[in-house]
Amino acid sequence: MNDTTLINTTMNHAKVLENSRLGWLLNDVAGKRLLTVVLAAIVIIPLLNLLVPPDSFFHVSTYTVGLLGKYLCYALLALAVDLIWGYCGILSLGHGAFFALGGYAMGMYMMRQIGDRGVYGNPLLPDFMVFLNWPELPWYWYGFDNFAFAMLMVLLAPAILAFVFGWLTFRSRVTGVYLSIITQAMTYALMLAFFQNDMGFGGNNGLTDFKDILGFSLQSDNTKVALFVLSGLAVILGYLLCRFVVASKLGRVLVSIRDAESRTRFVGYRVEHYKLFVFVLSAMLAGIAGALYVPQVGIINPGEFSPINSIEIIIWVAVGGRGFLYGAVIGAILVNYGKTFFTGAFPEVWLFMLGALFVVSTLFFPQGVVGIVQQLKQKRAERTAFRTVAQQSGASTESTPANDSKILQEPAP
Amino acid sequence: MTIQFGHIPKHILYVNGVTVSFDGFKALNNLSFTVAPGELRAIIGPNGAGKTTMMDVITGKVKPTTGEVFFRDTIDLSQHDEAEIANLGIGRKFQKPTVIESLTIFENLELALEGNRGVFRSLFHKLDGDQRKRIDEIVELVGLAEKRQWLAGALSHGQKQWLEIGMLLIQGPDLLLVDEPAAGMTDHETSLTAKLLREISGERSVVVVEHDMEFIKALDCPVTVLHEGRVLAEGTLEKVQNNEEVIEVYLGR
Numbered sequence: 001m002n003d004t005t006l007i008n009t010t011m012n013h014a015k016v017l018e019n020s021r022l023g024w025l026l027n028d029v030a031g032k033r034l035l036t037v038v039l040a041a042i043v044i045i046p047l048l049n050l051l052v053p054p055d056s057f058f059h060v061s062t063y064t065v066g067l068l069g070k071y072l073c074y075a076l077l078a079l080a081v082d083l084i085w086g087y088c089g090i091l092s093l094g095h096g097a098f099f100a101l102g103g104y105a106m107g108m109y110m111m112r113q114i115g116d117r118g119v120y121g122n123p124l125l126p127d128f129m130v131f132l133n134w135p136e137l138p139w140y141w142y143g144f145d146n147f148a149f150a151m152l153m154v155l156l157a158p159a160i161l162a163f164v165f166g167w168l169t170f171r172s173r174v175t176g177v178y179l180s181i182i183t184q185a186m187t188y189a190l191m192l193a194f195f196q197n198d199m200g201f202g203g204n205n206g207l208t209d210f211k212d213i214l215g216f217s218l219q220s221d222n223t224k225v226a227l228f229v230l231s232g233l234a235v236i237l238g239y240l241l242c243r244f245v246v247a248s249k250l251g252r253v254l255v256s257i258r259d260a261e262s263r264t265r266f267v268g269y270r271v272e273h274y275k276l277f278v279f280v281l282s283a284m285l286a287g288i289a290g291a292l293y294v295p296q297v298g299i300i301n302p303g304e305f306s307p308i309n310s311i312e313i314i315i316w317v318a319v320g321g322r323g324f325l326y327g328a329v330i331g332a333i334l335v336n337y338g339k340t341f342f343t344g345a346f347p348e349v350w351l352f353m354l355g356a357l358f359v360v361s362t363l364f365f366p367q368g369v370v371g372i373v374q375q376l377k378q379k380r381a382e383r384t385a386f387r388t389v390a391q392q393s394g395a396s397t398e399s400t401p402a403n404d405s406k407i408l409q410e411p412a413p
Numbered sequence: 414m415t416i417q418f419g420h421i422p423k424h425i426l427y428v429n430g431v432t433v434s435f436d437g438f439k440a441l442n443n444l445s446f447t448v449a450p451g452e453l454r455a456i457i458g459p460n461g462a463g464k465t466t467m468m469d470v471i472t473g474k475v476k477p478t479t480g481e482v483f484f485r486d487t488i489d490l491s492q493h494d495e496a497e498i499a500n501l502g503i504g505r506k507f508q509k510p511t512v513i514e515s516l517t518i519f520e521n522l523e524l525a526l527e528g529n530r531g532v533f534r535s536l537f538h539k540l541d542g543d544q545r546k547r548i549d550e551i552v553e554l555v556g557l558a559e560k561r562q563w564l565a566g567a568l569s570h571g572q573k574q575w576l577e578i579g580m581l582l583i584q585g586p587d588l589l590l591v592d593e594p595a596a597g598m599t600d601h602e603t604s605l606t607a608k609l610l611r612e613i614s615g616e617r618s619v620v621v622v623e624h625d626m627e628f629i630k631a632l633d634c635p636v637t638v639l640h641e642g643r644v645l646a647e648g649t650l651e652k653v654q655n656n657e658e659v660i661e662v663y664l665g666r
Contacts, residue, residue, distance in 0.1 A: 248537070249523065250536040252513075255513065256513045256516065263511040268584065273531075277532045
């Protein structure tokens with residue numbers, strides 16, 4: 001790393017430290033830009049959808065709104081992954097599991113909302129339970145007709161799994177690739193379990209056929225737009241929360257764990273507590289993303305637990321720029337837009353492209369799209385700096401360590 | 414978070430009959446020695462003498478197979494883990510400088526500053542004036558004042574070592590363990606480091622593990638020679654250098 005980056009980065013850090021209560025937000029220039037764009041999108045796009053007539057050039061179709069809403073959910077999920085991977089070095093290859101759990105909790109609420117409008121018309125049991133001849137609702141479906149309870153479960157189900165999983169692994173100091181493999185195994189195991197009809201979550205087909213949410217029909221444009229706006233708000237709030245965490249001293253402890261775990265331990269921090277905190281927080285964010293995703297796509301099935309989904313999240317973050325919260329958001333939206341485009345245009349090459357994207361970004365752009373932009377900016381700054389230095393050549397500003405020390409004042413022998 | 418005991422202990426560190434075996438290989442073999450409060454002590458020995466294992470035992474990374482290790486006379490270190498031991502007041506400086514490269518020097522010291530290490534305390538932590546002053550003092554002491562807003566990754570090898578010593582000091586430890594601080598340093602840096610270590614002992618005990626004889630000479634302190642996991646000789650540098658056994662271990666064979 002050269003001095004220009006250093007100075008840029010360190011000045012940011014310095015400002016964060018010096019600044020008042022809102023320094024964590026005010027000094028995050030790129031973050032503020034990103035939040036402005038998201039905010040503008042959730043204001044303007046609904047207007048273009050609802051108020052502009054469908055034949056106008058400026059009309060945004062409901063299909064597009066749904067698609068963008070889905071991208072926003074992915075963006076929140078990417079934020080969650082970047083928080084643990086980018087800042088704490090925990091490479092979770094199973095984060096799709098938390099997303100799916102949040103989605104299932106939301107799905108269960110919407111299943112209960114169907115009531116007697118299902119194919120079999122049973123007021124209490126969802127269709128798949130009637131089909132399987134279940135006499136009554138399993139105990140773990142109780143309460144899901146209550147929206148508040150379901151929302152609590154959206155947070156608690158991922159949080160509890162993350163807590164138990166994290167407690168066991170972090171305490172045993174499982175790190176690096178071993179941890180990644182275990183997270184992958186976790187999501188795979190959950191996928192197999194949820195495929196079982198006996199689990200009571202709809203097996204293979206999952207939960208679908210949703211009618212409404214809080215009494216609003218899922219088919220109506222208004223509901224779809226509202227879900228899109230909520231997803232945007234969730235991304236904004238999620239970003240602010242993550243930013244607050246990483247700009248706090250806790251965030252610096254996380255970076256310290258990422259860069260030198262045993263050093264952090266010898267400084268006296270309980271590394272496992274910090275990891276557990278950030279892992280559970282991240283799982284809850286992923287759960288919220290899942291809960292917003294399911295009503296927008298209309299289905300949740302065990303496929304969401306599939307390991308490949310979790311790996312894709314990692315690719316979004318890597319492409320966007322690991323360790324930059326706004327990079328994660330950008331990466332998620334960029335890659336998923338690419339996915340939508342290419343799976344439409346050249347469906348058979350998409351997976352190869354995704355793989356290539358990962359390899360290329362890891363090998364050549366370890367800091368992703370955000371890193372490329374920064375490098376370009378930096379080059380420009382360097383050229384300017386070079387010109388300035390050339391003008392006032394001769395004066396060296398760098399002092400030797402011996403000169404600025406009180407104790408170490410001995411002249412060089 | 415140094416615990417106040419209200420009296421000066423007889424020994425800061427009391428190591429008695431410690432043996433550590435890895436699959437039958439005895440890395441430490443009935444090792445005994447003590448360190449007094451405020452003492453500066455050098456520990457030397459050929460490769461494989463057990464210097465690093467000794468550090469591991471004191472800092473809780475390795476549990477002794479047999480024997481006892483006491484801190485401040487009464488605290489049995491074998492009962493605590495690394496984080497607890499660090500908070501009890503034992504700082505450890507690794508051979509390879511490990512500072513947090515993507516944080517600034519100031520932030521490195523902020524992390525190490527003594528204070529509550531809890532997760533939620535960290536989340537809402539704000540530095541107060543005294544803490545800032547403390548960081549400024551230490552950053553001056555280790556000679557990095559003008560670079561306080563640099564990323565630690567941009568420092569030279571020697572400067573990283575000093576920053577790490579600063580990080581240990583700011584934890585307010587009673588005992589500092591320093592593993593080969595002079596390795597990879599220029600002669601000038603080496604002599605400055607010796608001066609720094611002499612300066613900081615007194616208020617606290619410092620144990621230095623080192624190979625470099627010039628550096629040991631500059632430290633001008635009692636020396637303990639380890640060999641095959643036990644103490645071979647102890648005394649001034651001059652005395653141990655004239656010890657027959659030491660000469661044989663270092664020069665013979």
